[in-house]
Amino acid sequence: MKNITIAVFCLLLLNACRKDNSKFDGPSIQDLYSNFKLIDNFKCDKDSVSFAAGEVSHFTASFNKAVKWQISITGTTSKAQKIITGQSKTIDANNGTWNGSTTVFPIFGVENCIAKLTVEGVTDSFLLPIKIRSTKVNNGLVIADFENGFNSAWTKFAQSGANMDFNVKADTYAPQGAKYLNMAGTVNWDWCIGYIDFPATAYSASNTLALATNPDAVFFNCLIYGVPNTNSSLVLFQFKEDENADGIFNAANEDEYDYQIDVNWSGWKLVTIKYSDVTSMVNGQPVTPKGNSQHNPNKIGKISMYHLANKDNGFASCKIDYLIFTSSPIEP
């Protein structure tokens, strides 16, 4: 019995020193309650950058505690903006890299920019100049950027409603390049205000688009501008697969996939969808495709783009630009 007692007390003595210094419970008090201090100044590894050559910019800074921070880079000419956010004690290549992409459109041009670091709860901000020597290049199949106006191979239809405008414009609204398509009008007898057909033959000698066969590796992207205080526009894309590649889309026995966008925002917005996620629809309701029921991006024979709006709600307007297929979601 004595031995048992001694053993138990030895065990207790061993445990007497138990401390768990590997971690602590909850958020750091230091982070929550100490005053902010900038330890390492806000810097960029380049004062000018050529994104077209594959260069990127790395921003760096460090603080005395973990903070919520934001770097906003603004083009002095275009007013384009890139916003990078994070919550950490340091900004480095892992969380503070800019590849030339845009958050707030228009897309950056060759121009001077100002990078501004702000920290939540801190009134001071930190500024850096940076120059874009060449802009980011997005690889993919461009369906339309309207820089050369209307392609003669496209088919356009616009209703004869009031205040109709279905034309390429060149003004300060352009989010990419210098031009975009304006779609507007009042059609009080039909939801369709107008449409454009983009046939595959406009891009290659083949009857189908030169895209990958894997629908998970094909992304359709475009920039759409919502006009405030107008009838909400619907933009409907119909991807018509010419499965037998005979140059004719047969709706009775070939697949059509649809993507309808409710333009319920103001300003430019990037819309991206993976091709395998688009579905067959009739009047907005899902239906079974009529063909092989497989997403075949390499068999797309025609893309129809409709501008729709509720006929009872009057004038509808939106703008569109930079329709492009890419192999991953685009960062324009």
Add this chain to the structure above:
Amino acid sequence: MLFLLFSIGALFAQQKRAVDFIGGARSMMSNNRILVTDSFPDTLTTKRNTGGYALIDLGVNIKPNKNTEILGMFRIRNQYGGFWGSGVSFDVRQLWLKGVIANVVRYQVGDLNLKQTPFTLYNHHADKLDSLPAIFNFQNQIISYEKFYLNNTWRQQGVNLDFGLKFSKYLKEADFDGYLTRLLATDFAKVPDRLMGGFTVNILQSKNFGFGYNNFSVFDVKGTIIDSNRYRNLVNTFSFIYKTQIKNKPLEIKAEAGRSLSETTENITASSMQDYFIHAYTEFKLPKQHLNLSLGYLNVGPDFRSIGAQSKNVNYNATPEFYNRYGNAQSSRPLSVMDIIRNDNLYTTSVNSNLMVTSPIYNNILPYGIATFNRVGAYLKAKFDNQKGITCNATHNNLSEIRGQGTFALKKFTQTKVNAALEINKIISTKRSFKIQAGLDLQSTMRKSQVEVEHVKLNTLIMTVGLEYELFSNIDILLGTINVNNKGNDFSDSRNAYSVVDYLTNVNYDLHQQITAFGIRCRFSDRIYLCGNYQYSNYNDKLNLNPQYKLNQFAITYNMTF
């Protein structure tokens, strides 16, 4: 109803079966007044409040045969001014049946008062003020009666079985005790059926050595809701007791150690918690000196979770019985020491699956009793009772965190409690009872760090003084006062549903509370009394985080049990 009960009694009497009526009755009438001191005069709070109630608990204890016993108890309660239906309630207060199967296994179904060990299932009453003067103690005893606080039990509903075996060789005896109760009832949507079960095996090897195994578990019943995520809390402990003598003076060594597991089966954000604890103490008795000394060691891991032992009996999120809003801003009135002493609606009856909120104002050292997680250290206790009217209990806790909260720096906790009572009638040999008692509880929480914002320094001083004097035969004068002072700062943790800390708030205290009471009590018997008392309390937050208020009360209480 009474006719029916008496008829049942008469019937069983004719059949020579025992029928007893048990229960109690109480009437309480009070007049309350609040006085608020704020930067703007309080023109919105109704200053006075008068009310009261009368209730009777009537239970029938039936023994239909020598092996079976049944108890059913009803409560009829009436708010004063609430006759003819309004304010009258009729409830079932107790219902149980117990008996013996084959003269071996004892069972009880229905209401159960359950207790295992301090780390498995145990109602610690962690915030109860020690050495409560009699003028406050009778109010606290009413709460204990209302909430079925018998020693350290929790009131549950379910089934309980126990039996014992005696051996002729190697072992002396073995006792088995098991229970299964329902903690939550499903709503068929989000709340599952949650059961609580456990068992204890205690083996006495000899008169000097015994050991035991304790199991406690809480678990959700699969399929009682659509959500397949289920909660589980499992605690297994071993305990032993060893008795010996040093120079003919008895010495006892007791220890308990075990592990806990707390998890939800399908939640990837809340990983399962596992940890262990060790609690050991030795008790040395010096009969000639009327002294008992205990030295204990405590080590409870930061992730040790045992909801049966870590449920608090005070719910600090509950609203007080009256004046729950006050001041011109009609802000929530912070609970005062008067609420803690007399408001039974702040107290819980059952084990709570979620980790309950603690109050550093009353107990920052061991807020969940000795089962408080994240504590390591030692304690010393001394008890003196000369059997001639002088008693004194002293405790000193010296503890530390095991894992830091929001920092690697650890908090240190020290607590010194001294309670003394003098029964002057015994000292000077007079017939009439004359008792003076006093208590002191000094708590200190400290954390020093290289970073100033992590510093913690919170001091708490709780003092009690009471007097009980039998002025005439069975008529007592009662006096008492309690002071609670808190000064300093500590970080209050807010925890998510899985008891993981998600925020720490630095709370500053400079709080002074006082309650003073006097009254007169007439004892008709040991079980029946009538007491009139007046008590006034003061809640003074010197940091002006809450407006200062005074709460005064005059009450007449008649209480009996039978």
